[in-house]
Structure formats: C-alpha cells, structure tokens
Amino acid sequence: MLYLYGRESREQPEPMLRWLKESARRGHPLAQTSLSVLYMAGDGGVPRDAVEAYYWWVQAAAQGESDAVAAVADVWGNLSDEEQDVARQVLSLPVAARKHPGSDPQTSSFSAQIICQ
Numbered sequence: 823m824l825y826l827y828g829r830e831s832r833e834q835p836e837p838m839l840r841w842l843k844e845s846a847r848r849g850h851p852l853a854q855t856s857l858s859v860l861y862m863a864g865d866g867g868v869p870r871d872a873v874e875a876y877y878w879w880v881q882a883a884a885q886g887e888s889d890a891v892a893a894v895a896d897v898w899g900n901l902s903d904e905e906q907d908v909a910r911q912v913l914s915l916p917v918a919a920r921k922h923p924g925s926d927p928q929t930s931s932f933s934a935q936i937i938c939q
Contacts, residue, residue: 838920839867854882855890870898873905877912902928 842860845853856876857868864870878899883888901909 830937849881851882851885851887851890854878854885855887855893856891858893858897861898869879872901873909873912876901876905876909880913888914 842853844859846857855867855878858875860866860868861871861875861878876894879893879897883894898906898909
C-alpha cells in the first residue's frame with residue numbers, strides 16, 4: 823500500500839498498479855476497494871471504468887468489507903444497461919475463466935479487459 827500513497831506512485835504508477843492488482847487478485851479486501859476507488863475516479867494511472875470498479879467492489883463486499891458492501895448498490899445504480907449486462911457476464915464466469923478470460927468466446931473481448939488489466 824505504500825506504492826498507493828507514496829511519491830513513487832504519482833511519478834511511476836505502473837509498479838503501484840501491478841502490486842495493487844496482484845494483491846486484489848489474491849483476495850486482499852483493502853487492495854480490492856483501493857482498485858475500485860481508482861477505477862471509479864479514473865485516477866492513479868488507470869482509466870475510468872465503472873464496470874471494473876463494480877467488479878472489485880463486489881469482490882471486497884463478498885469478504886464483508888463494509889465500505890464495499892455500501893458501495894455495491896450505489897455503483898450498480900449508476901451503471902448503464904450495457905455496463906450492467908457486462909458486469910453480470912463477468913461475475914457469472916467460473917473462477918477458472920476469470921483467471922483465463924479468453925476461454926469464453928461470448929465474454930472474452932470486454933471481460934478480459936475488465937479482469938486482466
């Protein structure tokens with residue numbers, strides 16, 4: 823988390839994002855909520871992406887992270903119909919497909935970007 827708040831993250835966001843994403847993928851709720859905030863704001867070297875933000879809020883909420891539980895409904899309400907459809911597809915993928923998103927031809931193009939960025 824030092825990368826997230828340190829001077830290095832502003833000057834070189836790539837290492838911070840790499841470590842934050844790896845931590846989030848490994849199930850750390852603070853990393854998941856931090857990624858959600860970055861994707862909602864389009865900050866820290868990441869593009870604004872409400873669907874990916876929603877994905878990470880859901881992951882953190884599933885672990886009982888209180889901020890994430892509160893954010894899930896708010897973020898869902900602000901997603902467009904198309905974004906909600908994509909979010910449903912991504913969240914319905916089996917875990918193996920989430921690790922290897924190209925395995926499902928119906929969701930591989932957009933969901934691969936969501937999960938693997």
